[in-house]
Amino acid sequence: MKQRKLTKKVLAMSIACALTLSTAPQLHGLVYAANDEQPQTTSEPVPATGSEQLQETKETATAADSEPGQASNETTKTTDSEQVQAASGVVSSDKAGAEAYDLPAVTVEAPRPDWESKLSPGTVTIIRPSDYRGEQKSLADLLKTVPGVHVRDVNGKGQYTTVSVRGSTAAQVGVFVDGVLFTLGGDAAADISTIPVKNVERIEVYRGYIPARFGGTFMGGVINIVTKRPTKEDISASIGKSSYGGYKGSLEVDAPLGKGSLMVGVNREQSKGDFRYKNYASSSVVADLDTDMALMDSSMASWQYYKIVSLGSSWTDLTTGSTYSGSGVLTNDQAASYAADLAAWQTWAYGDDNGDGLTNLYETVYSKYYSDSSSVSVTKLRSAAAYYGVTVTNEEIKAAIAAGDTTYYKYYAMKNATTVVDSVDPATSSDYQSFQTQKDADQAKKDQLGDGTRHRKYNDYKNTDAIIKWQDDHWTAKATWKEIDRHLPNSLLSAGGDIGAYVDTDNANIFNCERKQKIVTKEMQVGRRDTAGKLEWGWSVNYLDSQKSYRNLSAGLYENDNSAYWNTPFRKWSEYTSQRWGGSIDGTYKAGERHLLEFLAGYSKESMHVRGSKVTDGTNPDPVRYRTYYTQALLNLQLQDTITLNDAGDLWLTPSIRYNSSTTYGSNPLDYDAQHQWNKSIEQTSDKTTWQLALKKKVNDHLTLRATGGSYYRLLNLYEIAGDGAGILPAPAMYKNGSLVSSFPLPEEGKQWDVTAIWNNRLLGADSNIQLTYFGRNAKNLLQLWRYGYDYWCYSNSAEGRVRGLELQTNLSWAKWDLNLAATYMDTTAKRRDTSATGDNTYYDINTSYTPKWEGSARVTYRPDNRNSIFGEVKYVGKMYTSYSTYENQAIEALTTVGLGVKHKFRKDVELVVGVDDLCNAGPKVKGGWNGNYIYNIEYPYQGRTYYTTLQYNF
16 A cells, blocks of 8 residues: 655645745734633633634734734733623624625624623633644644643544543543533543534633533533634635545535524545554564574474484484484485485485386385385285275285285385385475475465554545534524544554554454444534523523444454354444434523622433344344443533622632433343343433532732632443443442442542633733643542453442642744743542452552643744744653553653644635644654563554645635
């Protein structure tokens, strides 16, 4: 498979061309967080879920629309009321005056009052994908720039990807789209690789304190993706190409419709993903194969030596020194001479000195046994005759010998001559051929492994999505459709060894199976918002339908294979069908001059049907063992009050209280098997009330201090409660002192806190924003996966942990330069106890997997003139463990990647972006650890150096 990528020459030429042109407005590419005093990269309040806040500062007049020569780094300071005016939908006009139109207040909500900016006292970072336009960044790429956030490309780029916040697990993070929970109950965690960002206005990342407008309690944090709203009549299109068969294309149409406006977007992204990498396990396996082939050569040489010397009257084993009797065909000197000189042996043994068509060896052996035949028993003579198909009795042989007939002596000599000759001939010896067969097999494997260079197989994906969204001053209606069609790459099994070495070769085995997954999701959402006096409120209803299917396309090659591998449920195929209805009412109420109340009441009901091989296809003799139907109902009631504590209006206290409930039901449509009672119909409700508290003080115009804390109670999803119906099953009921505690695992619980200092002022001649946060969290009842039986695992509340860490985010902006820094330090400790049937239930220290101690990013942007922008990025992820084991050899080494790019505006409506990610090709070289004398890869290698180019056009 050839690596398809843009050549370095093309990249260099593109950059050179872009740098030589200069007359268009300037470009920007910054990430910032909302601030209630100044909208730079801080962690201050943002509008409520679904609102559409315009970009102040650099985005107030975008680069494309600003006057030529206007300083793009000019920052506009806004008051609270000005921020609210932006949030209510007042749209800046197109300063170039190019066929634009102004829309009246086309926002999801009605105008917000000026106390909107005080609603979110916790840490919030805002990412606007438009700042990175043309750079072909995914949601995962954008989230990697946020401190406290760790993105794990579980199966590689474009494949299953999860996110954690401040050391949490992926399941402890809530991912929302326009305020609606993205994750289904049947998902172990949110797969952010399936969330497109092309039609997204902004991404809100909340850490620590979670505003009341997001239903549920999430121990890690919340990520809210807010889709775009049209602000002017526009048609835009972009097309991009990248290495390894990458392609991105999009079309977006914005137009007025009725009293509101309509947005229609269609996007396509695909990649072959056949990047090249080095398989580290290959070298050790090749070395083992070389050793084995050398052993086979030695065995064949030793075999031939002993076969020849055994033709003498006696021979000695060179290893043990023991002496054995030989056949006496040759003298001991002859046998020793030929054994030492195989060329001479070949010449004599297989030569025909007499020219009678018989080899010298055959004739010598024949003569020897013929001369001995007169002294052998009649039984041996009869056996020799039978060897040639002659049936004769002992009496008949004796009569023939007495008559002088030597026929049976000849049979005896011929048989022994043939046997001896065949036994010393490598071409006819079964022993020798077994050695040769093994060597040939080793050589074939070595040829497959080569020098260890691989091209990733089954790493392709095709993602297609569409969105249609209409809104006016009060109403919003949205419908989306999404299809994910991808192969699933095979794991290198990070333990190395033979199996991992052969992944992505032509070796036809189960570890190279071709597997495909297809996900089709349809979603609809309708809502309305109104204002009545001091009350601003709204309602929303939503529906989601998801079809997930999996197929092992190699299963047909193993139709007659009855091994445990293929008898595992869902191994060949599976289908998960889910529907979810939901609705919510939320709002804010100003109670006097000192109180601002925010409330939310939300409810959702989800059902999930499961089908799969060895479960519902009639091939399993025990089909009633597995539950195939689940439901989950979630209820969220939340109330938050922002209290102004002083007359100066610069000290706020924000308490909130939340009640969250989950009712889970699982069943099998067939009668349950009494032997496996976990498949019987069962229902359980978990609920609890939790709290949060935030205190914020604006010390002066430059310094703001903030502290938050609270308790959490994470309701488990269907996957954790009911398992997957196959290898993961519901855990046995929990008892304490003879009393039932829970039929299912308990929700995870914990407490979190953080303290933050935010500084906004001039630094080193630049407009600067610096935010430093010290955070911590204690958690208990953490879920772990344990083997509970011969062929199944269960989730159990068997771990507890603690996290302490620092987040630093710094943004500096000069006239032509921008510098953005993000860094995270985390110190984590965890304990685990074996709660399985054979466990000792005693806690012991473990590592927290996939939680690096250090992580950070830096981005520099240089704008030499109004048409061009050059940017560079560095990202660092420290060493992290891949399992709970405390062994140092089970850790992924640190990774540093560098990216470069350039943007050029040919004119206002045409922009070209050219760049490269992972310039040094560090990704594929990352090692997953070591074992003895060899190293091995991570389970799913990272894609390395990737060139890309994007052309964008606004009609």
